[in-house]
Amino acid sequence: MAAQGFDVIVIGAGPGGYVCAIRAAQLGLKTCVVEREHLGGICLNWGCIPTKAMLRTSEIFHLMHRAKEFGLKADGIGYDLDAVVKRSRGIAKQLNQGVGHLLKKNKVTVVMGAASVPEPGKVTVVTDKGEETLTAPSIVLATGARARELPGLEADGDRVWTYKHALTPPMMPKTLLVIGSGAIGIEFASFYSALGAETTVVEVMDRILPVEDAEISAFARKSFEKQGLKIMPKASVRKLDRARDGVTAHVETGGETKAIKVDVVISAVGIVGNTEGLGLEKLGVKVEKTHVVTDDHCRTGVKGLYAIGDVAGAPWLAHKASHEGVMVAEIIAGRNDVHPVKVESIAGCTYCQPQVASVGYSEAKAKELGYEVKVGRFPFIGNGKALALGEPEGMVKTVFDAKTGELLGAHMIGAEVTELIQGYVVGRQLETTEADLMATVFPHPTLSEMMHESVLDAWGRAIHY
Structure with a gap:
């Protein structure tokens, strides 16, 4: 069978790979994405999305037990585990199909199978119909990662x-x-x-x-x-x-x-990068602790070969992978205004009860890096919206450079902080200072007012606490 030729081949259709493929296609590049299992990768199918669906169930279940606090009555509260799982899997399936639609809409060729890179510019895919050869001057590794298993503690799916x-x-x-x-x-x-x-x-x-x-x-x-x-x-x-x-x-x-x-x-x-079976050793790609080593533009050192997302190392976050995917597509397309992803400006979110979210440096890390810091804090219990929601437990903490007013980091725990954190992410991206944030008018009554008060507190100006 004659080799199919493309401008870009992306190996892996997770949140890094499918986004990279779509952006490359938008930029006029003939693009192919190879996926061995699920469009959307771990994130959509077995990670970010289905876990959030299940956590939403537990959040509502938790609130149902608090009905009396809100003047409500609820008797015989229970759950159906099969139904909980069914809802979670249904949402994952819906998004999986959505990714397929987006790739088709953007005219990205999808090849289902296991890929390897026998030489620069060439990809071999083992499909259910046999072996297929694809060629492209640019190849992007977006193969993701899997759960780390410790000796003697391996999973069996039973206990x-x-x-x-x-x-x-x-x-x-x-x-x-x-x-x-x-x-x-x-x-x-x-x-x-x-x-x-x-x-x-x-x-x-x-x-x-x-x-x-x-x-x-x-x-x-x-x-x-x-x-x-x-x-x-x-x-x-x-x-x-x-x-x-x-x-x-x-x-x-x-x-x-x-x-x-x-x-x-x-x-x-923890997790282990999916680097096996790709032929990376033969290509001379450097792999450390199961992750592909790249520069800040995701280049591997092998001409035309890039690596993005989890396979390229921490932080292991879907939004980091997607952003890298866009960046690499634009580099391949010849854009010269592409800036590398700053790891310290990527937010981390944990959807437990209460939620946790952060961006930038912790107070200890900022001090370790030599900054003289000013730190502000504001508790949820001092916020009207938090009390109205019945969520008085939490805090917002901000860390600034005392000399320049640069926002070095923000750390939050409490209701909906995974949504609130983006305000500080935008602030860091725009290189904001404490003066900018203090001068910003925050709507009332909202949880976001705590973000303002935390900034004010760092300079001893908090109003409501």
Whole structure:
């Protein structure tokens, strides 16, 4: 079969790959995307979207139990786990089909199969019909990542789960152990705890949500423990004894080992880049700790070969992948006004209860980098809208350069902070200062007013607290 020729071939149709392909097509490039499993990748099918659908269910369930607070009556509150999962999977399917429509609309050729790059400018795809050869001067690796599995703690789908099993649970555990307190671990802990599972979270670091500002981590821990979660920092699971009726986890903490018996263990100990089978070693592509090494424009060092998203390393966020996809498409198209993605200006969001969101440097990191800082804080309990919503628990924290007024970082915990954080993201992108933010009029009554007050507080000017 004669090789099909393109201007760009994108390997992987997740939030990095499909966005890259669409932008390349918009710029007039003949584009092909190769996907071995699902259009939309992990994010749409097994990550961001279906988890948020399930977390919305647990949020509503939590609110139903608080009906009396709002002057409402609700009796016989319960849930149907199969229906919860069905809704989540339906939303994932809808978005998967939407990606297919967008690719078709933009005239992107889709080839389903497993790709490898035998030489620069050439892609071999093994499809269900055989082997196909594609050529293009520019190839973009957007192959994503998968759950890391530790020796002896491997998932079996029965009593030990990864995120995939946790999204389609065979049963509702009464007792649960979550290994890892990053975004994935905490979100599943939050979901299952809200539905009634007695939940323990084990974290090897000295605090949960270790990438967040220490003050936010401490606030989160206190809030989770109030809800009934058991948190075990500075602890590690050494062994799992699996039985038909559950799992016994041997957890080492404080120099001693405790045996904890639970129905189910969820392993959320990080991710591994999907670099195998692509032929990267032969091409001379540098891979470190399972991730492709690139420069700040996502170039691999091999002519015409780029890597974006999770396979190219942290932060492992869909929105980072999408932005890199657009950037690379524009570089390939010859645009000379393309700016690299600034990692410290990418927001991180965790959709637990309460939500956590941040952008930029933590207070400790800013000090470590040599900044003299001014820090502002404002609590949810001082905000009228938060009280009206029945969400008085939370805080907004802002970190500024004391000398220039530059916004160095913002850290939030509480209701809807994953939506609020974008205000600070825009501020950082526009290189705003405290003077700009202070002069901005925030609407009342809104949760966003706390963002204003936190800035004011950094200069000792907070009005409502």
